[in-house]
Amino acid sequence: MFLFDQIIFGPIHSRRLGLSLGVNLLPTDAKICSFNCIYCECGFNTTMLESPIPTREQVRETLDAKLQEMKAANEIPDVITFAGNGEPTLHAEFAGIIDDTIALRNKYCPTAKVSVLSNSTRIHKPTVFNALCKVDNNILKFDSAIDRTMKLMDQPVGKNINVAWFVEHLKKFEGKLIIQTMFLRGEFKSEAVDNTTDEEVEAWLNALDEIRPKQVMIYTLDRETPAQNLEKISQKELKAIAKKVKEHGFEVSVAE
Numbered sequence: 001m002f003l004f005d006q007i008i009f010g011p012i013h014s015r016r017l018g019l020s021l022g023v024n025l026l027p028t029d030a031k032i033c034s035f036n037c038i039y040c041e042c043g044f045n046t047t048m049l050e051s052p053i054p055t056r057e058q059v060r061e062t063l064d065a066k067l068q069e070m071k072a073a074n075e076i077p078d079v080i081t082f083a084g085n086g087e088p089t090l091h092a093e094f095a096g097i098i099d100d101t102i103a104l105r106n107k108y109c110p111t112a113k114v115s116v117l118s119n120s121t122r123i124h125k126p127t128v129f130n131a132l133c134k135v136d137n138n139i140l141k142f143d144s145a146i147d148r149t150m151k152l153m154d155q156p157v158g159k160n161i162n163v164a165w166f167v168e169h170l171k172k173f174e175g176k177l178i179i180q181t182m183f184l185r186g187e188f189k190s191e192a193v194d195n196t197t198d199e200e201v202e203a204w205l206n207a208l209d210e211i212r213p214k215q216v217m218i219y220t221l222d223r224e225t226p227a228q229n230l231e232k233i234s235q236k237e238l239k240a241i242a243k244k245v246k247e248h249g250f251e252v253s254v255a256e
Contacts, residue, residue, distance in 0.1 A: 003031060003042055004084045007054045008066045011077050017115060017137070021070070021077040023063065023101070024084025025091040027051040033086035034121040035141075036155035038188050038227035042085055045157065056093040060100040067108040076109045079137065082116040089122040095131040102134060113137055117180070119154070121161060123169045132173070139178045139217065142166060144195045145203035152193050153182070163207070170211045179213040183220050183238060186230035196233055201241055205248055216245050219255035 004024045014020040026032050029051045031042045054062075063080075070076065080101060082088040091097065098114070105112050115137035122128045123140065132138045144150040147162050170177065181204065185194035194200070208216065218241060220233040238254045245252040 003029065005029075007059055007062045009084075011070070011075070014079070014081065017081060017113075018078030019075075020079045020081045020115075021066065021112075022084060023059065023080060023082045023088070023097075025054065025059065025082065025088045025094065025097065026085040027053060028085070031085050032090065033119070034090060034157050034159070035087065035119045036157055037119075037182075038153055038155065038193075039182055039184060039221060039225045039230060041223040041225075043226045045086070053091060056096050056100065059097050060104070063101060063104055067104055071108050077112050079113045079115050080105060082114075082118075087119050087121065088116060089118050089125075089128045089132075095127040098131040098134055115139060117141075120166055120170065121156065121159065123172075129172070133176055137178055138173065138176060139180050140170060140173075141181075142170065142179045142204075142207070142211070143182050144200060145207040146195075146200060149193060149195050149200060152188060152191060153184070153195065167207050167210055170213075175212050175214050177211070177213050178215045178217060179208065179211065180217040180219070183218060183233045183241065184230050185233065186227075188227050188229070193230075196237060196241070201244065205244060208245070208250060209248060213250065216250050216252045217255070218242060218245070218252065222255070 005028045007024055009022040011019050011021045030046045033045055036045045101114055105114055113136035116135050117139050120140040143153050145163050150163055183196050218238055242252045242254050
């Protein structure tokens with residue numbers, strides 16, 4: 001497991017997004033999230049230690065300096081990605097930070113996309129919803145259309161969220177979103193977990209038909225996971241799922 005130890009990190013080569021400059025809106029020494037996913041590369045949630053949540057001003061100033069540096073080196077990012085040590089939309093000034101980032105992108109690297117990787121738990125908040133509508137890649141997690149599996153994989157924190165809630169709010173983007181789904185199988189706390197079964201995939205595809213995203217990203221485990229006994233899904237299986245997504249009329253990408 002690892003944590004991002006800076007506000008701005010990278011650039012790194014993302015499996016899904018290209019040359020990505022990362023933005024972490026959470027402490028550099030803690031994982032804070034409204035999910036506690038069993039597969040998260042940052043590990044399970046922790047408590048804050050010494051590092052505070054960065055202010056909007058700190059994020060803007062640090063990103064400004066990094067983009068200036070990259071432009072001078074003729075190293076333009078393909079994307080500026082909000083990810084990091086937990087759920088970025090938990091930041092109280094998330095909407096303002098998105099506005100700042102778009103302005104800086106337009107100033108230094110207008111060809112770069114602004115992406116947000118979110119777990120979808122705060123999309124009911126008007127400020128969060130409106131901010132996500134402004135970014136180029138509004139990438140929202142939707143791991144299963146079956147409540148038991150979603151709760152087992154994603155472990156929602158402090159809120160009784162169900163699949164119907166997610167579908168209802170994801171539909172409100174009217175297609176201006178990318179659905180991202182992790183496929184895995186294994187065991188957690190003596191319970192079997194597998195979102196690749198025919199029942200799971202069919203329910204998930206039916207939910208996609210309701211949500212109508214502009215794109216679907218599917219992937220599987222790539223790094224160490226906090227929960228043991230989880231298995232990576234083969235490329236053959238992922239491509240078979242992707243074929244079904246295409247048959248439902250959606251653009252789909254499979255992470256290698």
